[in-house]
Amino acid sequence: MQTGSRRTLSDPPLPLRLKLSALWASLTFCYLYGDYFGLYRPGKLQHMLEGAGPVGPSSQGSLLSVALLLAVPGLMVFLSLALPARLARWLCIGLALFYAAFVALTMPGAWWYYLAYSAIEIGLCLLIAGMAWRWPRS
Numbered sequence: 268m269q270t271g272s273r274r275t276l277s278d279p280p281l282p283l284r285l286k287l288s289a290l291w292a293s294l295t296f297c298y299l300y301g302d303y304f305g306l307y308r309p310g311k312l313q314h315m316l317e318g319a320g321p322v323g324p325s326s327q328g329s330l331l332s333v334a335l336l337l338a339v340p341g342l343m344v345f346l347s348l349a350l351p352a353r354l355a356r357w358l359c360i361g362l363a364l365f366y367a368a369f370v371a372l373t374m375p376g377a378w379w380y381y382l383a384y385s386a387i388e389i390g391l392c393l394l395i396a397g398m399a400w401r402w403p404r405s
Contacts (some may be wrong), residue, residue, distance in 0.1 A: 277348045283402060287359055287395060289341040294366070298337055301384035310376065332375050340366065352402065359399035367392035 305311060320329045339362060347355050367389045374385045 274393070283398060284355070287355075287398060288344050289392055290398070291340050291347055294388060294395070295340045295344065297384050297388050297391065298340065301381060303320075304380050304384075328337040336369075349359045356399045356402045360396045363392040363395035363399070 315325075318325050321333045322329055330405070343358070343362060347359055349355075350358065370385050370388045370392070374382060377385065
């Protein structure tokens with residue numbers, strides 16, 4: 268090894284599926300942390316203790332709906348790697364655009380932390396949709 272010499276780091280390209288999987292994982296973390304920080308809003312925990320859920324009164328049905336809504340991005344971490352290319356591509360495009368629109372609809376009147384997370388989440392969704400749209404062809 269020569270002293271004082273600089274060696275260039277190897278930077279092999281990442282496969283598209285791995286990039287998409289990482290983006291879905293990042294999106295999932297943003298959802299989780301955004302919801303976690305929401306618990307610190309004054310009155311939030313009391314509101315929950317009184318039976319309020321994320322979309323109205325807590326019930327098995329409302330909590331199941333929210334659970335399924337939030338499980339999909341986590342599942343896409345795996346599915347974007349494992350599904351056939353055509354299906355993975357269309358699911359990435361469709362679901363990412365759906366979640367971007369869904370997040371945008373929840374932004375009006377939100378606190379700043381939520382707006383920051385929402386902007387990041389929409390950006391991640393648009394990256395997912397854009398990368399999947401430009402999926403390489405053989």
